[in-house]
Structure formats: structure tokens, C-alpha cells
Amino acid sequence: MESRKFVLLDIDYITEGDKAVIRMFGRLEGDEEGQSIIVLDKNFKPYIYVLPLDPEQCMADLNEFDIEMVGWVRINYLGEMKDFLKVTLHHPQDVPKLRDKIRNLGSVKDILEHDIPFYRRYLIDKNIFPMGQVLVNGKCVDSASISFSCDTDVCIFELEGKPKQVESGFPDLKTLSFDIEVRNPKGMPQAEEDPIIMMSLSSNQGLKKVLSTKSSDLEFVETLKTEAHIIQRFFEIVRSENPDILLGYNSDNFDMPYIRDRAAKLNVKPNLGVDGSGIKFMRRGYANSALVKGRIHVDLYLLMRRYLQLDRYTLERVYKELFDEAKEDVPGDEIYQYWDEGGEKLKKLFEYSLDDAVAVTKIAEKMLPLSMELTRIVGQPFFDIARMATGQMVEWYLIRKAHEIGDMVPNKPSSSQYSERRGKKAAGGYVKDPVKGLHENIVSFDFRSLYPSIIISKNVSPDTLVLECDDDDCYTAPEVGHKFLKKPIGFVPSIIGNILEERVRLKTAMKMAENPREKQVLDVQQQALKRLANSMYGVYGYSRFRWYRIECAEAVTAWGRDFIKKTMEKAENFGFKAIYADTDGFYATFVDQETESE
DNA sequence: GACTGGCGGGG
């Protein structure tokens, strides 16, 4: 048996025969450092939990289905130990096929953990983390024996036993940014008519290139015969550069679909993936995403919307915000004129095109570390994390933690529960409208992590919420009166507690660190934890969340209002006068008593 | 106010 150590980049599953096979895409460490690896695991089965009404009947009913196996397990479900039937199925797609039938059985009360995608289930159950190092035992297999095509220098490895997470530092990854220009004389580009005239590439290892059908004396321009050749050459470069991360700007919605459409029209095979596959498009509600197997396609536009607070999110605007430098711009509707005119204008267009790709590389260098760290903490693929709202990350973090301590994961709300929840809204933080005028002698006060602190100190959690209890045994929220047991420590409070403790540890380490690179890494890590801790309050108030509980949301904000008001009163007793307050802090002027009495 | 429809980015 051999072993391999690799950075886990991405994960999915394929079907061989009637069996699901997990594929982990990675970058090898050690002897064959830098080589791509695909690790196969053929021994992971999907499962769901069934909460029975009539245990014996339920067991009998379940055995009527074509399932792998079924057995009893005792699991903590929102503060109560309950007996569940763990139903193991043959294939992930049996889950959606069978779950409604099972749920509707008369002997069944509810089904749980039936909507966790197979690859996510794998990461959680095996306790491994994308962007971290994983150690596997097993053997290399011949590329002839696998059901997908693959470049010859990719190591295919069949795993035996369990993958193991290895403590590791920040991985050094290869990124490749790309951008396309289109000749669209009227309106927005239409893939049916308007050809791609340039494709730009920029890597974090120095590659700078513009592919085009026109030539130039600019050294970064490579001229090709036709548009089809440009696209083909683009795919070729991606494969030979073999980046871990592919970067674009609004590429989920523009560049990738456009490349797909033009490639299809011109009969060019889009074999961008590590496994030789093309670009896969997925509808995620309102948004689309473009996926390239084994490389992580990241659309920076989505990330920038999340991380920066701006009026607009054009590439120029974001670049200016981060680097305080203007970027040369060619207006979109004039690109075809620059192209047609040639000469200096064309040269400018080449420069602009490359500049866009280079800007994306620069932005990524600054902004990706935070997402990478969130990936390592939340433990879901980078591709998903780059498209997830923080609230969703919190949820997946909690799902992992629930599994870790053996708690059942609550279901997502049904559509009727969702619409019922949407009608309710917890009152927000206390706001005192600002006193108009120009104030002097201003002091400011704010609570550090107000809501996370309340959740911890008042043990606010769905599993500690009770209707009745002795005052000595519980905390009672002001105004709303919700009660929370003092013991045991609730699920969410214990997790926020761990996050905050870990953050304190990192901040201490950061202060002690002498190496600036190390300091920077620790700083990103503590920022990621801060984001998670601060978003955790949201799980109680957002209608779509599994741990939603309006009473918890109401209690947290009620205590918040209580604290800020009491603090303001105390400050006023000392001669301060509050002039503005919002949620977790206030501004006050100091009124000098002696001056005033004169 | 309560509700609906459109839009963001990209060329």
C-alpha cells in the first residue's frame, strides 16, 4: 500500500455502474509536489435518519424499500435524546427518489439529514477540510481502468481506509485570471453573432498574455488565425498552466457562458477540467455558476459584493477602492471601434484587455486569503464558499459541529414554515436619533461583539429555550420574557464560545509573531473567525435557517437594547450626554459640571 | 405602507 499527501482543492462524485464514487481533486505534496491527483473513494454510502411514530411498523415498512441497511441510533435532537432509524441507501440519487415515500408513511413522524449533498456529507463525516492537507493510503490505478478521461500526468489514486486531515499551513496556490473582449457593435454582446476578439490571461506566477486574431508589436500579444484558434489556444494554456484557481470578474454570468456558446458554435471542445471535462453550468436560484472540474473557478464579482461596501461593483470601482489607482478604461460600447480602427486605438485595447486580467489577479491576491481561511474553517469546497453568503457558511459550520458532537441537524423549513417565519421579524437594536448640531468633547462607547456575548452569557440557544422554569435555573430576557436554561451550555453558545476563545488565542499569537508573513496569516484567520461569530446571531432570525428560532432572535436584541440603555443611563449619571446610539454603541458629549454651574 | 418588477456585473 502506498500513501499520498495532497492539498484538497475540490470534491464531487461520479457514478460507476450503479455505485457512487467520491472524487477528491488535489495537488500533491512531497515527492511529486505540484502534480495533480484525483483520489477515488468507492466505499461511502448515503444515508438519512427516520424519526418513527410506530417503531416496529416503521422498521417493517422501511424494509419494503430497496435499501442497503437500516438500524437504530440514539441521537440528541434539539436538547432531547431520541431514537432514530438510520437508513443507508445504495446511491445518493435514491435519497430524493425515496424520501417523500418514506416521509409519507403512516409509521413515520419525520425524516432528517435528507438534504445534505453527498460530497458535503463526505467532507463532514470524514472530518476533512478543503484547502487543508489530506493523507490517504491506497494504490495508484491505471488511467485505462477509470470511467473518465484524464491527462496522463494526473495521478489517479484509489483510497483504502479513511482519509486523514493533516495540520497544515496556508497552501501556495497557482491562480490564473482570464478576461474576454467581444466585438459587439450594437447593444450587449450576443453569443449568436458577436465574435470573441481577445482572450487575456494573467497568472500569479508572472504569465501575461493576450490572444487575438489581430497582431501587434506588444510582446504579450499572441496572434492566431481564427477565433476558433483563440479559444482552442486558451483551453490549451489553461491545461498546460494547470492552475488550482481560475479567476474571472462576473465570469459566472458572462465570460464562461460566452466561451461555452462560442466554443460550441465553432466546434471547439472545452476540455478545461482536470478530468478532461468541459464547463458545467449550475443554476443556483437567481444566480448561475460555472464549474470546471478539479480547478476552482472563482468569480471575484460575487466576493467583492460581499466583502466591500460600495455604491457600485464594477472592476474599475473595486480596483480603485483596493489600490487607490485609476485603471485605464475603454467604454464597453466603443470596444468595436477601437478594434476596427487599429493603430494606437487597437494597441490601447490590447493593453486594456490585459489590464483587466492583471487587475483580477491583484484583487485576488488581496481578497482570496479570507475566503481560503473560511473554507478551512467551515470545511466546504472553496467553489461553494466563494458563492455562499456568510449566513450559509455559519449554517454549514454548525452542521459540521453538530455531527462532531453527535447532534441531529434540524431540517430546513418547508415552504409553509418558511412563509410563516417570513411574517415575523424580531425587533432590532436600540437606535437613538442623533441630536442635530456640531458637538464637541465627543466620547464613544461600544460593546465588543455584543450579540455573540449575549448568546454566550445568557445561553441563548434553541436547545435551552424553555417555556417554564424557576428563576434561579434560567435567564429571562427583558421585554419579551423568553427563558433560557443556565445549564447545560447550549449548542450555539458553546460553538460561539469556542470561536471567540480561538480568536483570542490567534490574536495573542499574532502580537507575539515576529515574522510579518506569519502575522498576516494569523490576522486573516482571526478576521475569518470574527466574521463567523458576528454572523451567528443571524441563524436565529433568518427564515431559511435550520436553527431559526424567533424567540432566540427576539431575546438577543432585547438584551442588547437593555444593555445599551443601561450603559447610557450610567454614563449620564457621570455627566455624559448621549447624542446618538445604534445597537451596540453610542456617542456622548461630556458636560463639564463645574463650567455649567458657573 | 404593501406590493411588484427589475436589476446588479459583463462587452
Next chain:
DNA sequence: GTGTACGCCAGTC
């Protein structure tokens, strides 16, 4: 794919 999910603002009544 153990799919189908935003959040804001302008315009209308």
C-alpha cells in the same frame, strides 16, 4: 444533483 437560494430600490396603488 441528498439541487432550484438574494436584497435593494423605484414605481405603483
